[in-house]
Amino acid sequence: MSIRRQPLITGQMYxxxxxxxxxxxxxxxxNDIYRFIESIKEFNREDKINSLANLRKSKQNPQIEVSPLSGMDSKEPLVEIIGYCLNPxxxxxxxxxxVDSGISKFMQKLLGGYTYYFNSKNTRSGxxxxxxFKSQLIVNENYFNKLIGYVNKNYLVHSIPENKNDLVFSGDFEYENSKFNIISKKEGENILEVFG
Incomplete structure (x- = not known):
């Protein structure tokens, strides 16, 4: 695994x-989009969950014990999600x-878990x-104000073929409806106050 040259700073946005x-x-x-979204939600914790399949079972039947490290009692997320866009x-x-190393831990779980799922599903390896993952520190408010629109509306920047439009999922819809599912409710509401 590669090591990041510049450590990511707790409390900062990237x-x-x-x-x-x-x-x-x-x-x-x-199904791939839904699996990635589920991973975003469930891997945003310090504790291990072992597998999403076991976590799903434990939520459907609380009597099933997944593991003491299932992460269901995790108090603090690794990251606050402020914006996103998933393109094909x-x-x-x-x-x-x-938390310290939160982004790196979250991304390792997210990308590693999703790669395992995708490779298993498609009988591939590698x-x-x-x-x-690439990271860019958000250095000031002006940059953030431009970036939030760029990220949440990124699907409009690209010429996505019509037959792949259902493979786009964006925080744009959460902000438009003021209903936060993936985006941190606290962060989302703060942004809506600023942008009205």
């Missing part, structure tokens, strides 16, 4: 992005690091993503 190796699609159908061959996230 633009995080990556694409499929050779710019290949990382989402082939809606790449993704963008705006993350605020909540890397799915183009190396270590």
């Amino acid at each position: 633009h995080i992005y990556n694409c499929g190796v050779d710019k290949r699609d990382i989402f082939a159908d809606k 061959n790449h993704f963008h996230l705006i993350l605020k690091q909540s 890397s799915l993503f183009q190396g270590l």
Whole structure:
């Protein structure tokens, strides 16, 4: 695993992005999108959950014990999610690091878990993503104000073929409806206050 030259700073926001190796699609159908979204939600914790399948079972039947490290009692998320866009061959996230090494831990779980799922589903092996995720520190308010629109509306920047429009998922819809599911409710409401 590659080591990051510049450590990510707790309390700071970052633009995080990556694409499929050779710019290949990382989402082939809606199930892939749903699995990635579920991973975003469930891997945003310090504790291990072992597998999403076991976690799903434990939520459906509380008598099933997954593991003492299931993460269901985790008090603090690794990151606050402020914006996102999932496109067929790449993704963008705006993350605020909540705990030391939070972004790195979250991304390792997210990309490792999703790659395992995708490779198993498609009988393939090897890397799915183009190396270590990219990160850009959000250095000031002006940059953030431009970036939040760029990330949440990133699907409009690209010429996504009509037959792949259902492979796009964005925080744009959460902000438009003021209903936060993936985006941190506290962070989302703060942004709506600023942008009205």
